[in-house]
Amino acid sequence: MSEGLILGVESSCDETAAAVVAGGRRVLSNTIASQVDLFEKYGGVVPEIASRRHLELILPVIREALQTAGVTLQQIDAIAVTYGPGLVGTLLVGLSAAKALAFGLDKPLIGVNHLQGHIYANFLAEPEPEFPLVCLVVSGGHTDLIYMAGHGRMELLGRTLDDAAGEAFDKVARSVGLGYPGGPQVERLARSGDPEAVPLPRAQTEGPYDFSFSGLKTAVLQYVQRTGPLNDQQRADLAASFQRAVTSVLVERTVKAAQEKGVRQVILAGGVAANGALRQEMRAALEPHGIALGYPPPVLCTDNAAMIAAAGYHLWRAGVRHDLDLNAVPGLGLGLGG
Ligand code: KG4
Ligand code: ZN
Numbered sequence: 001m002s003e004g005l006i007l008g009v010e011s012s013c014d015e016t017a018a019a020v021v022a023g024g025r026r027v028l029s030n031t032i033a034s035q036v037d038l039f040e041k042y043g044g045v046v047p048e049i050a051s052r053r054h055l056e057l058i059l060p061v062i063r064e065a066l067q068t069a070g071v072t073l074q075q076i077d078a079i080a081v082t083y084g085p086g087l088v089g090t091l092l093v094g095l096s097a098a099k100a101l102a103f104g105l106d107k108p109l110i111g112v113n114h115l116q117g118h119i120y121a122n123f124l125a126e127p128e129p130e131f132p133l134v135c136l137v138v139s140g141g142h143t144d145l146i147y148m149a150g151h152g153r154m155e156l157l158g159r160t161l162d163d164a165a166g167e168a169f170d171k172v173a174r175s176v177g178l179g180y181p182g183g184p185q186v187e188r189l190a191r192s193g194d195p196e197a198v199p200l201p202r203a204q205t206e207g208p209y210d211f212s213f214s215g216l217k218t219a220v221l222q223y224v225q226r227t228g229p230l231n232d233q234q235r236a237d238l239a240a241s242f243q244r245a246v247t248s249v250l251v252e253r254t255v256k257a258a259q260e261k262g263v264r265q266v267i268l269a270g271g272v273a274a275n276g277a278l279r280q281e282m283r284a285a286l287e288p289h290g291i292a293l294g295y296p297p298p299v300l301c302t303d304n305a306a307m308i309a310a311a312g313y314h315l316w317r318a319g320v321r322h323d324l325d326l327n328a329v330p331g332l333g334l335g336l337g338g
Pocket of ligand 1: 013118138139140141142165166167169170181182183184187270271272273274275276301302303
């Protein structure tokens with residue numbers, strides 16, 4: 001078996017991305033064409049517009065990823081592509097391009113679950129994560145706490161019962177007049193705020209590892225309505241207090257799960273894993289228990305294709321191959337009964 005040169009393709013939301021990864025670890029290229037500017041004025045992604053933009057960008061992005069990596073299509077061992085979850089129209093653009101390449105080149109096609117991709121971004125970071133571990137997936141659409149015994153051996157411990165953590169960041173950002181996507185802007189604003197200034201609820205859930213963020217989001221909205229137009233300090237205090245309310249529950253449940261499972265390592269995945277406060281608070285809470293924390297660099301936390309190639313590599317090694325009738329599955333879960 002060769003080193004395993006995988007071309008990854010990702011188009012599940014508003015990033016058109018392609019990457020070449022060697023051996024599931026070495027990123028040779030990671031091309032990302034973000035559509036964020038396009039959607040700032042709408043305050044969110046417009047699926048139809050996103051699909052059209054993907055269509056324009058997908059081939060140039062793939063070409064650039066190959067060029068930067070200095071490899072030809074013939075040298076690629078397999079094509080890994082996100083087939084869900086995500087927006088059906090945008091997923092189909094990347095999937096169709098990947099299928100066409102796989103067919104034309106007679107190379108294996110490997111469908112990758114986008115969430116699994118986020119998890120595998122950790123395998124592109126140093127040091128390489130060691131099993132068993134607990135993984136907290138915090139993205140725009142998901143908040144899942146997962147136990148991983150090995151590659152592809154996952155058990156769902158808990159998840160959000162309503163809003164995802166990233167979704168809460170985006171909605172709160174909107175309510176204090178920040179643009180899309182909200183996470184990075186709330187984080188920036190929070191730096192000059194007091195996280196204890198505004199009392200906000202920490203939802204208790206029946207499942208010890210489940211989450212709920214919709215009550216928190218509503219509390220923030222009510223605070224804004226009650227207080228009236230906020231001055232700069234009030235906005236910063238609210239952002240900091242909201243961020244602390246989210247991170248404190250994420251940290252508390254993750255530490256509990258890691259202890260219960262007896263793991264020596266926790267990893268973070270998904271867009272919210274780019275959040276500096278979450279990383280810092282998680283590390284501080286795990287350290288006394290001798291549990292290490294891993295996370296990808298910020299550019300690999302948010303949507304990219306290197307993570308899809310990394311996940312695809314392990315599937316390729318495990319012998320997974322998909323037929324050309326593979327379809328986009330917008331509501332694809334991790335298949336863990338969640
Ligand atoms: O994983 P991702 O890029 O896309 C999905 O698969 O959903 O996650 C995007 C989410 C958005 O909700 C965004 O606001 C949030 O991740 N996010 C952040 C940060 N960077 C991105 N949230 C908090 N702090 C950040 N620095
Ligand atoms: Zn994502």
